[in-house]
Amino acid sequence: MFIVxxxxxxxxxxxxxxxxxxxxxxxxxxxxxxIFPGNEPFLIQNYTKEKPEANENTKEVxxxxxxxALTRCDLYxxxxxxxx
Amino acid sequence: MKQFNALSxxxxxxxxxxxxxxxxxxxxxxxxxxxxxxxxSVAIFGGVGSGKTSFVESCKHCxxxxxxxxxxxxSNQRGKTNTQHSExxxxxxxxxxxxxxxxxxxxSEGMINFNKDISSAAVQDVVRDTSPYWKWLCNFLTGxxxxxxxxxxxxxxxxxxxxxxxxxxxxxxDLYSAKSLLSFILIISIFLFYFRF
Numbered sequence: 001m002f003i004v005x006x007x008x009x010x011x012x013x014x015x016x017x018x019x020x021x022x023x024x025x026x027x028x029x030x031x032x033x034x035i036f037p038g039n040e041p042f043l044i045q046n047y048t049k050e051k052p053e054a055n056e057n058t059k060e061v062x063x064x065x066x067x068x069a070l071t072r073c074d075l076y077x078x079x080x081x082x083x084x
Numbered sequence: 085m086k087q088f089n090a091l092s093x094x095x096x097x098x099x100x101x102x103x104x105x106x107x108x109x110x111x112x113x114x115x116x117x118x119x120x121x122x123x124x125s126v127a128i129f130g131g132v133g134s135g136k137t138s139f140v141e142s143c144k145h146c147x148x149x150x151x152x153x154x155x156x157x158x159s160n161q162r163g164k165t166n167t168q169h170s171e172x173x174x175x176x177x178x179x180x181x182x183x184x185x186x187x188x189x190x191x192s193e194g195m196i197n198f199n200k201d202i203s204s205a206a207v208q209d210v211v212r213d214t215s216p217y218w219k220w221l222c223n224f225l226t227g228x229x230x231x232x233x234x235x236x237x238x239x240x241x242x243x244x245x246x247x248x249x250x251x252x253x254x255x256x257x258d259l260y261s262a263k264s265l266l267s268f269i270l271i272i273s274i275f276l277f278y279f280r281f
Binding site for chain 2: 008009010011012013014015016018020021023028035036043044046047048054058059062063065066067069070071072073074075076077078080081082
């Protein structure tokens with residue numbers, strides 16, 4: 001199953017502090033998984049001039065998604081190699 | 085593999101070489117042109133105002149010490165870079181910086197009117213669209229683009245997105261994944277063929 005996993009885009013949901021959503025993070029996560037089954041989304045509040053502190057876990061999310069991106073690059077190359 | 089996973093993200097970026105995250109058996113199957121890459125590339129797609137550039141800048145803030153108050157200046161540079169490219173090459177702008185020497189992040193122009201431009205999930209239908217944005221994007225999806233190869237895509241949207249926007253992104257997601265799904269089916273077919281005979 002490496003092939004399908006390797007090529008799927010990573011999902012990043014931004015602006016999670018936006019009050020218009022009225023949803024909790026768990027609800028947002030479930031919504032995403034409903035649309036993209038089996039894909040664990042990353043939820044982030046980016047650093048901006050308006051919110052220079054962002055959230056406590058922003059750095060943690062960036063760490064996670066960059067780490068995952070490196071792995072996905074390898075998986076994608078592997079998927080391509082087995083496609084030849 | 086376990087040792088690599090135990091590293092911090094900064095250390096992973098510093099020590100990353102193509103193939104290192106895979107088990108030895110899979111690493112051996114990687115093509116040489118990938119193993120010889122000096123850096124891997126990740127493209128970031130999403131709607132207008134979804135936070136793509138903010139994400140790239142947040143990464144810079146975390147890993148490169150960019151001060152938050154400098155964000156606006158970086159955004160202006162990005163726009164300038166995009167307009168300097170020739171037609172068909174203005175979708176992605178290269179975002180490369182010191183602590184990311186093993187990884188290049190490509191920011192992109194925001195998707196506009198996805199549903200309007202794409203009336204069918206079939207890639208060939210989409211390629212007929214005359215807008216440079218779509219032509220480029222479909223060339224990227226079909227692997228015929230002369231632009232840098234991207235090994236990973238991050239799809240971005242804001243939490244407050246409406247249903248239509250998410251549906252648009254779902255179409256893109258499915259298009260991007262489709263080729264690999266076909267590969268998977270092909271490999272399973274070959275596997276079954278060998279065990280059958």
